[in-house]
Amino acid sequence: xxxxxxxxxxxxxxxxxxxxxxxxxxxxxxxxxxxxxxxxxxxxxxxxxxxxxxxxxxxxxxxxxxxxxxxxxxxxxxxxxxxxxxxxxxxxxxxxxxxxxxxxxxxxxxxxxxxxxxxxxxxxxxxx
Numbered sequence: 001x002x003x004x005x006x007x008x009x010x011x012x013x014x015x016x017x018x019x020x021x022x023x024x025x026x027x028x029x030x031x032x033x034x035x036x037x038x039x040x041x042x043x044x045x046x047x048x049x050x051x052x053x054x055x056x057x058x059x060x061x062x063x064x065x066x067x068x069x070x071x072x073x074x075x076x077x078x079x080x081x082x083x084x085x086x087x088x089x090x091x092x093x094x095x096x097x098x099x100x101x102x103x104x105x106x107x108x109x110x111x112x113x114x115x116x117x118x119x120x121x122x123x124x125x126x127x128x
Contacts, residue, residue, distance in 0.1 A: 007055035010047040014038035 018034025041047045074081070081088070
């Protein structure tokens with residue numbers, strides 16, 4: 001039982017620090033900052049990896065319980081999916097294609113250096 005409390009304490013501290021980091025930086029979700037901090041604390045041995053391993057494995061093994069509410073929501077609205085399923089698939093595929101195209105064009109424009117760059121002429125001769 002003490003290892004469970006230790007693990008919950010370690011995760012809580014990491015999540016609290018993640019929320020604090022999110023408040024000041026706001027670049028990533030607080031839970032992601034918390035996971036990064038938790039991993040760093042385990043890496044530098046501020047939290048004992050031996051004490052949290054068994055509880056973390058139990059959490060991972062039972063993680064499916066967290067996804068049950070989403071599945072129940074889908075089942076509760078199954079008639080809507082039957083009525084508008086083709087439209088939803090079209091919207092998902094269309095917006096994904098548009099997003100990938102826009103990101104590709106923007107990254108090509110701003111991140112990729114031009115393949116052919118003009119070289120300055122040093123002199124007028126051909127064999128320089």
